[in-house]
Amino acid sequence: MRQPFTAVEGVMATMLSANINTDAIIPSAWLRTATADYGRGLFGGDRYDADGRERPGFVLNRPPFRTARILLAEENFGCGSSREAAVWALLQFGIRCVLAPSFADIFYENAFRSGLLAGLIDPATLAALVQSADRHADRPVYRVDLPARTITAPDGTGHGFRVPASLAEPLIRGDDAIDTTLRHVDEIEAYYIAAGAERAWLYPAAEQG
Amino acid sequence: MTGEPRGSVPLTVFEKIWTSHLIRQLDDGRDLIFVDRHVLQETTSAPAFEGLRRAGRAVRHPELTVATQDHIVSTAPGRDEDSNPTGRELLGLMRRNADENRIRHFGVDDPRQGIVHVIGPELGLALPGCVLACGDSHTSTVGGLGAIGIGVGTSEVEHVLATQTLAMARPRRMRVRFEGRVGEGVTAKDLILRVMGEHGIAAGRGCAVEYAGAAIEALPVEARLTLCNMSIELGARFGLVAPDETAIEYVRGREFAPQGEAFEQAARIWRTLRSDDGAEFDREVAIDCSRVAPQVTWGTSPQDVSGIDERVPDPAAFADAKRRDLAAAALRYMGLEPGTPLDSIPIDIAFIGSCTNSRLSDLEAAAAVVCGRRVAPGVRALVVPGSMAVKAQAEARGLDRVFRDAGFEWRDAGCSMCVSINEDVVPPGARCIATSNRNFENRQGPRSRTHLASPAMAAAAALSGRIADVRKMRPA
Numbered sequence: 001m002r003q004p005f006t007a008v009e010g011v012m013a014t015m016l017s018a019n020i021n022t023d024a025i026i027p028s029a030w031l032r033t034a035t036a037d038y039g040r041g042l043f044g045g046d047r048y049d050a051d052g053r054e055r056p057g058f059v060l061n062r063p064p065f066r067t068a069r070i071l072l073a074e075e076n077f078g079c080g081s082s083r084e085a086a087v088w089a090l091l092q093f094g095i096r097c098v099l100a101p102s103f104a105d106i107f108y109e110n111a112f113r114s115g116l117l118a119g120l121i122d123p124a125t126l127a128a129l130v131q132s133a134d135r136h137a138d139r140p141v142y143r144v145d146l147p148a149r150t151i152t153a154p155d156g157t158g159h160g161f162r163v164p165a166s167l168a169e170p171l172i173r174g175d176d177a178i179d180t181t182l183r184h185v186d187e188i189e190a191y192y193i194a195a196g197a198e199r200a201w202l203y204p205a206a207e208q209g
Numbered sequence: 210m211t212g213e214p215r216g217s218v219p220l221t222v223f224e225k226i227w228t229s230h231l232i233r234q235l236d237d238g239r240d241l242i243f244v245d246r247h248v249l250q251e252t253t254s255a256p257a258f259e260g261l262r263r264a265g266r267a268v269r270h271p272e273l274t275v276a277t278q279d280h281i282v283s284t285a286p287g288r289d290e291d292s293n294p295t296g297r298e299l300l301g302l303m304r305r306n307a308d309e310n311r312i313r314h315f316g317v318d319d320p321r322q323g324i325v326h327v328i329g330p331e332l333g334l335a336l337p338g339c340v341l342a343c344g345d346s347h348t349s350t351v352g353g354l355g356a357i358g359i360g361v362g363t364s365e366v367e368h369v370l371a372t373q374t375l376a377m378a379r380p381r382r383m384r385v386r387f388e389g390r391v392g393e394g395v396t397a398k399d400l401i402l403r404v405m406g407e408h409g410i411a412a413g414r415g416c417a418v419e420y421a422g423a424a425i426e427a428l429p430v431e432a433r434l435t436l437c438n439m440s441i442e443l444g445a446r447f448g449l450v451a452p453d454e455t456a457i458e459y460v461r462g463r464e465f466a467p468q469g470e471a472f473e474q475a476a477r478i479w480r481t482l483r484s485d486d487g488a489e490f491d492r493e494v495a496i497d498c499s500r501v502a503p504q505v506t507w508g509t510s511p512q513d514v515s516g517i518d519e520r521v522p523d524p525a526a527f528a529d530a531k532r533r534d535l536a537a538a539a540l541r542y543m544g545l546e547p548g549t550p551l552d553s554i555p556i557d558i559a560f561i562g563s564c565t566n567s568r569l570s571d572l573e574a575a576a577a578v579v580c581g582r583r584v585a586p587g588v589r590a591l592v593v594p595g596s597m598a599v600k601a602q603a604e605a606r607g608l609d610r611v612f613r614d615a616g617f618e619w620r621d622a623g624c625s626m627c628v629s630i631n632e633d634v635v636p637p638g639a640r641c642i643a644t645s646n647r648n649f650e651n652r653q654g655p656r657s658r659t660h661l662a663s664p665a666m667a668a669a670a671a672l673s674g675r676i677a678d679v680r681k682m683r684p685a
Binding site for chain 1: 229230232233235237238239241243245252253255256264266270271272273281295296298299302336339344345346360361362363364365367368371372373374376378410411414415441444445446465467471472474475478510531535628629630637647649650651652655656
């Protein structure tokens, strides 16, 4: 079991560019050890200068976005490398939810597996949220409710978002994906035996331990 | 399970392989798919093994699992696990996790070590019609043999270790047809870069891509591996070429491939793995190969690509406002002016390697350009074979001498300057022509500038000191 996810409420930061890739989200310099501080490495290439000092202009270095819990972005968020550390970096920084019109396939899977909500929004909702965030720049606190699929702005305005039920429900319940699959363990083994009978050449014999 | 059409419904080759690996459809609509081969590497597997330990779970099918060390290994000639001190921890964890779980491990001390997507086909681990998973986004490479390669994150690596399955939504079907004659000096790398140039890096999102057409059928397997490798740069998690006699002959005799009568049995099944006439695709695009020149990227996304005979584009020329802004930002990062001829851009580094272009035929193509010439003064040029087996084969053909005599470094196998997670890094502000797959900002190191191209083009640039049209290189 992991922590069930129902809603997240907090500061929403916006990063208005398309195709934000996972190398940008967590540069490879932060992937060299098993215990890296991914939260510190989040957007490391943009967030720090050559001497490792914070660039004051970068959104996540500015109050109130230093404590962002929600990230608003454009198309194809998370493209590129399969590194799941991109998701871990967002989570360790404090971001629990990314809202974008589309996500890259592998990032999207990784997000839900690690407990990050990746909500799909229409281009019109993106535009409305960008305007809303401008209006509430002093206190951009939003609430994202997963079961209700709603985003609530500081002034109470509501917006919708989409998540396939197959990904939302396990996140809401806090299911462990491996436990869920292992409920079908008999079918998995039956498949393996049948496929092995038909394609013995594909499956080398297991060594006896 | 033989992939014969069911009833009268014509199927794509992808659907045939997928269906033959379907354990069941899950209540939520996703499919539970059996994974025939699982390939591990050191930078995405350690937390997966840690997760198994915490949950008290075992590796379900260690005999279907292999591991190698490729991402963070030093590529210095004669290296070992300690040569790159920052890599020692992850390399040690890979070795220990493999040993403790009785997983075959091709470490840096093994002549079979190499990049996951190079050694899979080379060792006969990846086979036509199989499903292969790996914690790396370029796993679609093995699609070049007619396999389904699935690139996954670390949670899914753990899921495969524990269950030998993946639960996935069935992707949409996309076909890219390559029509017309491929010109001189144009390679599979140029063809796939052109697809991105014309259709963008999100064209394949949610799709399994089949590459088809007479130009693809004429490609040797290694070129097909290059083509399928960059499916993820098209946004697609899956990409393949239907297996044919070329693919089947490639597999014959490889170490872990079926042998003798078993091979003939397997080949009979592989021959049925073609998209049926009338099979439906959700999306189809076509590329006219006769109009494709050798390609080179000028920006910070693989879709920022043009023919070598073109100029750096003016961002204002893009009709789409967002694309205009992205292109302008890319040129600022790359330090390029609109209108600059691509074949005049000076380079500091030429990198020949990576899972995209580090196989024997890639090195042969580069060596054919290099032969008898010298790397331009001030240019660092390096060749990093994709596997130690590729390195040995190249040396048997004397290619190492060709490269070394010209002033190239001749290194040991690994991912090297593609992911730059080891010590092979492009210095800040330096410009590198690379045969790898990603030209993102900071990809090859902080403030590195990357131009993607084919091995022959990278070789031509190394000799010229600037990006050059390999078709115009005079004989040495």
